Amino acid sequence: MKMLVGNEFTDASDGGVLNVVNPATGQVIDTVPAATREDVKRAVDTAAEGQKAWEAMTLRERTKRLKRFAELVMERRLELGEMLAKESGKPYMAEAVWEADSVAYVIEGSCEVAKHFYGKTMPFGTEPGYDHDIQFTIHEPLGVIACIIPFNFPPAIWSFKVGAALAAGNAVVVKAPSYNPMTILKLHEMLVEAGVPAAVVQCLTGSGSKVGNWLTEDGRIASVNFTGSTQTGIQIARNAAEHLTPYQFELGGNDPFILFGDGDLALAVKEAADQCRNNRQCCTGSKRFIIHNSLKEEFIRRLIEEYLSKEVQGDPMDPRVTMGPMISERAAQEVEKQVRLTVSQGARIVYGGKRNGAFFEPTILDGVTPDMDIARDMEVFGPVWPVIGFDTAEEAIEIANNSNYGLGGGLFSRDIGTCMKAAKALKTGHVAINGSGNFRAAELPFGGGKRMSGNSRESLSAVMEEVTQSKSIVLRYVLEP
The missing domain is CATH 3.40.605.10 (Aldehyde Dehydrogenase; Chain A, domain 1)
Known part of the structure; x- marks a missing residue:
């Protein structure tokens, strides 16, 4: 051309x-x-x-x-x-x-x-x-x-x-x-x-x-x-x-996804899985899954069993395929490198983790702690779900805001007071309540709440x-x- x-x-x-x-x-x-x-x-x-x-x-x-x-x-x-x-x-x-x-x-x-x-x-x-x-x-x-x-x-x-x-x-x-x-x-x-x-x-x-x-x-x-x-x-x-x-x-972004203890677990799992679009190569995709410790194990189990295990990778022109390759083998290699770094810092791969050319398996990392690179300023542009546990709402907000990025975010709670307090406290350009922050409505102003995510x-x-x-x-x- x-x-x-x-x-x-x-x-x-x-x-x-x-x-x-x-x-x-x-x-x-x-x-x-x-x-x-x-x-x-x-x-x-x-x-x-x-x-x-x-x-x-x-x-x-x-x-x-x-x-x-x-x-x-x-x-x-x-x-x-x-x-x-x-x-x-x-x-x-x-x-x-x-x-x-x-x-x-x-x-x-x-x-x-x-x-x-x-x-x-x-x-x-x-x-x-x-x-x-x-x-x-x-x-x-x-x-x-x-x-x-x-x-x-x-x-x-x-x-x-x-x-x-x-x-x-x-x-x-x-x-x-x-x-x-x-x-x-x-x-x-x-x-x-x-x-x-x-x-x-x-x-x-x-x-x-x-x-x-x-x-x-x-x-x-x-x-x-x-x-x-x-x-x-x-x-x-x-x-x-x-x-x-x-x-x-x-x-860039390293958007938080917060599931409070009273949140709708089924909805949260569905919203977390719905981010397989474009192999999670999305600036506003949720990239840090901050899950209340009372729900964390069940969240991971259901995410694997109900969704990620059913994803089909392959040629994007095949109607059976739900996930194609990443944009290049180089991009997949970068994600592989980031996953290895996170494991070296103490996280565990509980699902996926393998690369084949430009294809990278949907991967869940458990045991991620707030001090790890992936929990702060390392944006993973690929199909990786890092899971971070928390006990109190204040702890969740602190983890979410502990990043130079502030593009979007999502949170889940049945208490509207909790939702509104958390939405106000998040230093992001947009927030979804009872949904992931992985959206871009054409009519709605879209952009970062911190300089490193844009102006x-x-x-x-x-x-x-x-x-x-x-x-x-x-x-x-x-x-x-």
Whole structure:
């Protein structure tokens, strides 16, 4: 496949390519260009120029084209799902096609919020000297927004970043994920087909460390919107600081899942097991299972017997398969390394623990203590359930908050007082009561409660504030007698 640079889909300026590998088979599916610094500059040049004409279009015309794109996504959802399943390892219908459906929903929603993002009119006569003026605000696009997409939910996260930005009149330069860029490239082909000018939807492929750095170092970028690791976010922030470029980050997490002694055990076990989606490669997935000691043994037993023992790993295109591979063998090796470290610190593997290429078994670790790396700041991005016991509510909250991360969390109790006190005490951006924190409702503001988990509130209800700037206008003396 080719990337979108300039007004056409093209190869890298030096002809370099990256292989896209099916993690389930290890086979090369296709190649994509390895963008050069020259390619990045050309993409920003094109977007900066194209954005002017796109902004000049009526909002009505921009959203008409974006809604046509959403229709194309639904028409080709099976094609998109198959591509995503093969390059990402997601089970085909249950996860990959579902993700294509979510793109259409978010794009349509982005059009609606753009149409209803109103300015303000200030009240008359509140400040001496301005009694005869009309004061109001309007919203304007930022310009060219760099959108850097992660590997775990590429189309879904892409839609949140790109939909509202385009509806508001911005141009975007997208950096597709290195492991699985093909579905993102296909979405850009469909945008152009729907009538969105190629100039305003540039899409780069290649090394994240190279292309991402070149892109975020460019002073013409009006804003950087990044989802990914905290370490990469810190590097992007350094680059952005050179030009005081604003940024919106959604970064790492080590989310707590708290089951109090009076909680619904069956519900908690179901919610814990329901996180097999995408092999638990999810920033907001529960990663520390803080379970009351009176329920801990039963929680582990039921999680294994009722759910994890029934998971079927294999080729994601096989309808019998419920868990595919991780994104790469390298990613599975990292999880294996983290599990070994935790065992060396005193934890026990009570289920799973083995790796086969890019596949890693669902794994439960018991005997995890609050001082272990996995219980604090080591985010495991894979199918691992570390279980930490506790006796008092205060102890559970202390364990949950003892991390540099603060993305989301979930808690289970039949006492609404306990729920609300715990929800207020958790230092996270969102909390689910009687549910895991592993959710992202499209309408609800989503982002970290601590800096290491990011600063964005990317959602349909908040995103327009991140892709526009307010301009104040005063009509002086127009009401003067």
